[in-house]
Amino acid sequence: MASSSEQEPRGMFECQLCGLTVPYSYVGQKPPNTRTVVLLEECYVLKDPFSSDKDKFLILGSQCSLCSKLVCVGPECSLFYSKRFCLPCVRENLSAFPQEIRQDVEKRHALSKTGSRKLASRT
Numbered sequence: 001m002a003s004s005s006e007q008e009p010r011g012m013f014e015c016q017l018c019g020l021t022v023p024y025s026y027v028g029q030k031p032p033n034t035r036t037v038v039l040l041e042e043c044y045v046l047k048d049p050f051s052s053d054k055d056k057f058l059i060l061g062s063q064c065s066l067c068s069k070l071v072c073v074g075p076e077c078s079l080f081y082s083k084r085f086c087l088p089c090v091r092e093n094l095s096a097f098p099q100e101i102r103q104d105v106e107k108r109h110a111l112s113k114t115g116s117r118k119l120a121s122r123t
């Protein structure tokens, strides 16, 4: 039987851009109970509540490497290009990014007007 007190979240992750608030269960680069996964960045991780597989987890977000804001991994808030960047920082430094990233950001910007706000997961 699934019990709600199985694994207590460590706290709340709050995206400083969109305000998304989610309880997280781990912060760092190697989530517990995962055998082989090492993340490319320190991030806020939540064990996947929809899966009984212990290896499954969701990445909620992490810290922007430029402004140190906590941002979620949603396409409207951040992108990962060797490091995590929040979209405001990406836009400010757009010329420093390759063209494919620039085009991607423009696409995301257009999408954000349709109001789709989903938490993306990356494994």
Ligand SMILES: [Zn+2]
Residues within 6 Å of the ligand: 015, 016, 017, 018, 019, 020, 071, 072, 073, 074, 076, 077
């Ligand atoms: Zn966000």
Ligand SMILES: [Zn+2]
Residues within 6 Å of the ligand: 064, 065, 066, 067, 068, 069, 085, 086, 087, 088, 089, 090
């Ligand atoms: Zn930033």
